Amino acid sequence: MTDLTDIAPAFIDIAHRIVWATVATxxxxxxxxxxxxxxxxxxxxxxxxxxxxxxxxxVKVADLEHSPYVSVSYWDSQHDIATAECRATWHHDDDTCRRIWDAYVAAPPPLGYDPSIIPAWSDPTRPEFAVLEFTPWRLRVFPGSALLGEGEVLNWRAAAADDQPM
Structure with a gap:
């Protein structure tokens, strides 16, 4: 099992390069x-x-009230895969919403964008805009090169993950 300090940067590299994640509830x-x-x-x-x-x-609110766990998955055409199994927590407070809004604005493309392009979100304090925080308890980074016997597959599970779903 990989240490979080080894897998987190590799996970972020793939996630921020691919940008869009499939998130399941x-x-x-x-x-x-x-x-x-x-x-x-x-x-x-x-x-x-x-x-x-x-x-x-x-729908999102009801799903996360039923089970606060999500699966976050990234995949690209080189078959690079990054997966995070997480606990999801809603944040509606102005400070968190503003901080994450500003993080999107400040991030370089393709990760960064101006959220105000979405008409319902013209401002981070609007009730139509909220923030979900993902706290991972399991990570997997699978570079496509591993399919050819090159590259290393990294796996991590939180020590306190015993009470998490398998």
């Missing part, structure tokens, strides 16, 4: 539901956190 009938989101990942003081500005739609 589970509804109240235990049926999976996926959508494409645009997370920004931060690696600070030994902690990896994902942040995504998104609309708190009734």
């Amino acid at each position: 589970v509804d109240r009938h235990s049926r999976p539901r996926s959508r494409v989101l645009h997370p920004i990942w931060e690696w600070e003081d030994g902690t990896l956190s994902g942040w995504v500005g998104t609309g708190p739609t009734p």
Whole structure:
């Protein structure tokens, strides 16, 4: 098992290069539901956190009330894969929403963009804009080159992940 300090930078490299992630939740009938989101990942003081500005739609809210866990998956045409199994937490406070909004604006393309291009989100303090925080408990980085016997597959699981879903 890889140490988080080894896998987090490799995970972020793939995630920020691919940008768009398929994020799956589970509804109240235990049926999976996926959508494409645009997370920004931060690696600070030994902690990896994902942040995504998104609309708190009734479906997302209900799914995360049923189960606060998400699967975040990145894939590109070179078959580079980065996967994070996470606990998701809603943030509606102005400070967090403004900070993540500003992170999108400040990030270089293709990761960065101006969220105000979405009409409902003209401002980070609008109720139509919220932030989901992703706290990973399992990570996997699978470079496409590993399919050819080159490159290293990295796996990490939090020590306290025993109470997390398998």
